[in-house]
Amino acid sequence: MLQQILTGFRMNWMLQPIDDYGWGRSEKGLFDPSSDPLAAWDVNLLHTYMKPEHIPENVEALERMITQLQQRNVQVVLVTSPVSPAIIRHLDPIRLERARSLIADFQTRFGVTNLDYSSDPRFVITEDFSDLDHLNPRGATKYSRILNEEVVRPRRVCGPGVASR
Numbered sequence: 001m002l003q004q005i006l007t008g009f010r011m012n013w014m015l016q017p018i019d020d021y022g023w024g025r026s027e028k029g030l031f032d033p034s035s036d037p038l039a040a041w042d043v044n045l046l047h048t049y050m051k052p053e054h055i056p057e058n059v060e061a062l063e064r065m066i067t068q069l070q071q072r073n074v075q076v077v078l079v080t081s082p083v084s085p086a087i088i089r090h091l092d093p094i095r096l097e098r099a100r101s102l103i104a105d106f107q108t109r110f111g112v113t114n115l116d117y118s119s120d121p122r123f124v125i126t127e128d129f130s131d132l133d134h135l136n137p138r139g140a141t142k143y144s145r146i147l148n149e150e151v152v153r154p155r156r157v158c159g160p161g162v163a164s165r
Contacts, residue, residue, distance in 0.1 A: 033084045033086070033125050033126075033129035033130070033131055033132055034084065034085075034086055034125050034126070035086060035132070036086050036089070036090075038086070038132060039084065039086030039087050039089065039090045039132050040090045042087065042090075042132050042133070043087060043090040043091060043092075044090075047092060047095070050095070055098075059102060062106070063106075063110075066106065066110050066112060067110075070110065075113070075155050075157075076110065076112040076113070077112065077113045077114075077115060077151050077155075078103055078106065078112055078113070078114045078115070079114075079115050079116075079117065079147070079151065080114075080115070080116040080117055080118045081117055081118065081135075081143070082117045082118060082119070082120055082123040082128070082129075082135065082139070082143065083118050083119075083132065083133045084125055084129055084131075084132045084133065085119065085125060086132060087132050087133055088118060088119050115150065115151065117143070117146070120146075122142065122146065123135070123139060123142070123143075127139070128142060
């Protein structure tokens, strides 16, 4: 974090430049996006951050957010971003099912839309990823276009000049 502060948040922890849109400029990431052992390590690390005792308060916070957005006539869309197939293979099935169940509950109770791009076949591991769970500039551009076409434009949330770029 200190390194990011000292560079004005223009470099990430791997010392890659970050552009004005928040994307790393490097085409090739530091980690092999198809590495199964690295994916196992990465997922285990992520699991250490997850604390089941915080689920109720996180669910309540999300419920409040959805309610407030809907009160302002905002169409809520829950989106899961693409990750490498190696990550998907190592996710804990119990945690994954719990997350899917919570999302299904939000869909039922609040009428929100859920779009899961986590294993979308349009993303190619050797072409679109810089590491296990980050897209490279090519993949990020592709994802931005998909979100524009499938999330933004159908909801008419931007004027025609903005959403069609």
